[in-house]
Amino acid sequence: MAIFSVYVVNRAGGLIYQADFTQPKTEVEKTFGFPLEPTLKHYDERMVVSFGQRDGIKVGHTVLAINGMPAKGRQLEDGRDILEVVANPENYPIAIKFGRPKLSTNERIMLASMFHSLYAIGCQLSPEQRSSGIECLETDTFKLHCFQTLTGIKFILLTDPKQTGIDTLLKKIYEIYADYALKNPFYSVDMPIRCDLFDTNIQALVEQIDRGGVYAGNA
Template sequence: MVIYSVFVVNKAGSLIYHNDHSSSRPEVEKTFGFPLELTLKLQDERLLVIFGQRDGIRVGHTLLAINGEDVSGTKLGADNERNVMDVLNDPSNYPISIKFGRPKLSSNERIMLASMFHSLFAIGSQLSPEPHSSGIEVLETDAFKLHCFQTQTGIKFIVLTDPRQGGVEAILHRLHELYADYALKNSFYALDMPIRCELFDTSLQAVLEQAEKSGVYSGV
């Protein structure tokens, strides 16, 4: 079982904590002939696959390397002098080996996505046909589940896991306990501000590791 990441969002929708617990991101390397069968687009300084997914290469994957040389944005190699698209559009460079994978989120992207989920959570509550909806608790895809627990004070604890991971509700409530014990009771912590506490970090790590090893978390 895998727990991918943890986010804590304050009542205003600002990201105040994140932990990338599992940095494992599947990568796919394949040799292509000319012309390239995938459509790429530059987005946020990354070349992304937008059409033609195949053989484990998915829409949204980032171009990571060409013939073993790392790609940085649109530049190739350690000297960053060669343009990736020029290389891909030159028939003499084929056959060519290209590596793709999921991009690692930047700090700005995490902040933006946390704010977007905060808004989506509010929309979900407003769309509820019944009053006093708890909002979005689980979003499920074929690759992961997003679990959310909102406290009475509006703090949201979000955990992304493998779809088979069990005991996530207990993990969320334990995170709330750790937040109360190590953040709120810390005289140097300002409410709703970023959490920077070593005890919180180490305790959270222990909870996530226990849950991954057993496949289910039943409490500490």
Template sequence: MAIFNIFIVSKSGGLIYHYDQANAPMQEVEKTFGFPLDIKLKREGSRVVVAFGQRDGIRLGHSLLSVNGVPLTSGTELQDGRDAFEVIEAKENYPLALKFGRPKATTNEKIVLASMFYPLFALAVQLSPELGSSGIQELETDTFKLHCMQTLTGVKFLVVCDPKQAGVDQLLDKLYELYADFALKNPFYSLEMPIRADLFDQNLQIAIEQIERTGFI
């Protein structure tokens, strides 16, 4: 069991804090392909991603990590200087061993994810058949579970963790407590500012380790 990510989103939808678990499991799949390649790849930002034809654990959106053991460095360039698309399109290079996986999100991608969750949360409130809906509280998949708690001021705390992780509600409460102690009580802090406080980071890390080890704080 593990805590993978923590996000704090401001009332206006901006990302003001994020935590990454350095030991979060990476999903990587390597397969040997014949010519022609039966999955479609495309360049998306600085990555080569699967656009069509998911199979054998390779999913849409997974990034190409290496070709015949040679890793991609940036964009479509392999570590040895060759262009990944040129290698993949040449029939004489087959069979090819391609490794795919879900790389860690960049800071810009985390900002985009936080801004995307904001309208989804608002939409869930509007679609709810019950008046006074609290919005999205949990989203569960086969590989992770997302927990969300919104404060009275509209700040959202998001925890992405293993589906079997216990004690997440206690972690959310502790996160709110640390936010109040080390952000709101700081006279120089405003609600839309990023949270940069060593004591906040240290106390959050202690709480995460305790939750992962015992399931409670």
């Protein structure tokens, strides 16, 4: 999938829409002997690695499952506390599956607000007047693209670094927003976007791009 996520941020920096089109991949599953290495801790409703990177397991990775049983926060699916399970020598050898953490809703809201502030800082730091602000941030694994409308609404895409035609894609998303959100009589600008037609057309657009096709729109 070339398009990873779509975000829409309102004029005040609030997150009003977000959709993911990929799931975090499992990084590693490993069987350990007692005592457990690495060190785990509870953080923001997740059990994460806090120390002891090894064999592809990195600090910040989340415990996804133990001995095939899914983890839910600090507990396993059967209600057992994860820290108690890994501290008991009788449970070893033990197989633990680790993966990159999925962002919580609160984290997404916070990051959207942070980007809104960075965008404004970018405008102020520019040596030229009327700077557009941050339009693209690039890493080795993804690119962040931002298009701000004249009214101040920001459309943000996370894509594969090799994805092309982003400017056109962002404008297509803006057109979908104008057609299916703004024309909805029950929608007010800057409010969260809760429109089935908007969701459907965003999904169709991403699927068309993934297949290398041309987006035609859905009524």
